[in-house]
Amino acid sequence: MKIxxxxxxxxxxxxTVLDAVDFEVGFAxxxxxxGPSGGGKSTLLRLLAGLDSPDAGEILVNGEPLPQDEESLRRHRSRTGIVFQAYNLFPHLSALGNVMLPLTAVHGLDASTARDRAMDVLKRFHLAEHTAKQPGQLSGGQRQRVAIARALAVDPAFLLLDEPxxxxxxxxxxEVLDVIAELRESGKPIILVTHEMGFARRSADRVAFIAQGGxxxxxxAEEFFDNPSKPVLKQFLERILKY
Amino acid sequence: MKAGFFLDRPASPARPAAKILTVCILLLVYSGLCWMAFSHSLKNWEQVWNYRVTFLNGWAATIGISAAALLLSTAIGALTALARRSAFLPLRYTAVAYVETVRGLPLVVLVLFGFYGIANAIGWNDRVSVGIVLLSLFSGAYIAEIIRGGIESVGRSQWDSARAIGLTTTQTYRFVIFPQVLRQILPPVAGQFSSLIKDSSLLYIIGIPELTFAANQINSATYSTFESFVPLGICYLVLTLPVSLWTKYLESQVRYET
Known part of the structure; x- marks a missing residue:
């Protein structure tokens, strides 16, 4: 995947959260x-998700520029799996209902096909016995797994995870990191904002440090953690890995 | 019987028997007191009984007016709530002006002005329909605020999640916002229905033959104040207590985490 x-x-x-950022990255x-809080990681992720648009500049995903108008952005979002930090399930729907909603309402699947596909994904994440429960009855980890299942069920081009x-x-x-590591096998590219340095080091092909608006x-991952070149990154890693 | 039998504290809750016994004793004591105070004035049941049809007709009218006003005020409330969220300023400010004016006025003023002022001026003389509309305009302002509060209680993150999976704005309202709003607002709207039933009693001042009007009429005809007004109170309680219990039940149903 190329960004x-x-x-x-x-x-x-x-x-100014992102300041005239030029950046190119390819990863398998x-x-x-x-990066530090307020450094622009989540803002960048929201731009890639099509939830927000830049004030200037352009973003290309796999060579395709992200659209500007709301209708094309909506289509872009429907083909992108997005998982937020917390509370991203719909509290009035069951786990199954949450996974089914985008399939029926956005992707036009009939109810029984959508149900089958949703059940498959939920089973894969060991949620088979929780499908009828509402988010309020699930643990935080289960909720986040349902959210990942919902994002994955629509067969997105790639997944964006914001501090999951x-x-x-x-x-x-x-429990959730296990699931994300497992996604590696599914072959879907993942862009992940995280504070879990150990996980980033083990699972990421590339690691980007975002701070000061760029x-x-x-x-x-190896080079990033073992041999950081910028003093500001060294400082950040020292502080964060101290305990 | 231990000391503290009638005490109910979080740390040491009262036994069910204590609660039942309390209710029985209180019923006995209070009805006894009422009997001693009012028994001499509650003798004229026969004459009042002759007017039972008037009374029942009034009761039916109260139920009908309240039900019609509930439907109309819900529609008014929903439209006003959406207008208050509109980006179009004239629409938004109209809604704000309506809600704040009505909520700032006593219902009596609204009914007198609406009927003798506006309805008479435009030649609309059907008292019952004017009454229903005035009651609905009054209640609609409160329901608008309930609905607006309901919509605002659905967090930003729900809009974000809905956008993230690719729902359109209309779909977001239909599948995500309204179902949650409905569950949030049902208890307060049910409570508003109870207020509506009670408030409909004020329509007697413009001569609508509803329950209070009927009781008042029977009182004038028979000079039996207590015998006319005791059933009046009971009839309102028969309508409002179930609604109040239903409201409590609904409140227990909506508690899910967001």
């Missing part, structure tokens, strides 16, 4: 975005 950013700027009021399976484990305790974090470093 290309040309002069991408995104401002919120007077705050997983790209991890790390930040709201979870360590045990549930492990991509300051991008390298293979």
């Amino acid at each position: 290309l950013l040309r002069g991408v700027t995104r401002k919120f009021g007077s705050q 399976h997983t790209l991890a975005l790390i 484990t930040s709201a979870l305790d360590p045990e549930m974090t492990a 991509v300051l470093e991008c390298a293979s």
Whole structure:
């Protein structure tokens, strides 16, 4: 998968979160975005998701520029699997209903085909006995697995995960990271914003450091963690890996 | 019987027997007190009984007016709530002006002005339909606020999630927002229905033959104040208590995490 950013700027009021970012990266399976809070990781992910548009510049995914108008952006989103940090399920629908909704409402599948496909994905994530439960009856880890199942069930071109484990305790974090690691086998490219450095190191092909409104470093996981070139990244890693 | 038998505390809850016994004792005591105070004035049942048809007709009218006003005020409330969220300023401000004006006025003022002022001026003389419309305009302002609150209680993250899976705005309202809003607002709307039933009693001032009007009429005809107004109170309670219990039940149903 290839991502290309040309002069991408995104401002919120007077705050420039991404400042004329030029960035190009190719990776086989997983790209991890790390960096301090407020550095622009999530903003970049939302731009790639088509949930937000840059104020200037353009973004190309696999050579295709992201569209500008809302209708094309909506189609782009429907073909992209997006998982948020927390609370991204619909609380009034069961786990099964959550996975089925995009299949029936957006992708035009009839109810029985959608049900079969949703059940398949939920089984794959060991959620078979929880399909009838509403999100309120599921643990945080189960909810996040349902969210990943919902994103994956539509057979997206790639998956975007925005801090998928930040709201979870360590045990549930492990449970969700297992699922994400398992996705590697499915061959779907993943772009992941995370604070789990160990996971980024083990699972990511490329790791990008996003801070101060730009991509300051991008390298293979090994090089990134063992031999960081920029002082600001060294500092960040030292601080974050201290405990 | 231990000391503290009638005490109910979170740490040491009362036994069910204590609750039942309390209710029985209180019923006995309070009805006894009422009997001693009012028994001499509750003698004229026969004369009042002759007017039972008037009374039942009034009761039926109250139920009919309340039900019609509930439907109309829900429609008014829903449209007003959407208008209040509209991007088009004249529409939004019209909704705000309507809601704030009505909520700032006593129902009596609205009924008197609406009937003797506006309805008379435009030659609309059917009291019952004017009454239903005025009651609906009154209640609609409150329902609009309930619905607006319901829509606003659905978090931003739900809109984000809906957009993320590729739903259109219309689909988002249909599949994500409205089902959640409906569950949120059912209890307060049911409560509003109870208020509507009680508020409909004020329509007697413009001469609509509903329950309160009927009771008042029977009182004037028979000079039996208590015998006319005690059944009046009971008839309202028969309507409002089930609604209130239903509201409590609905409240227990909507508790899911968001």
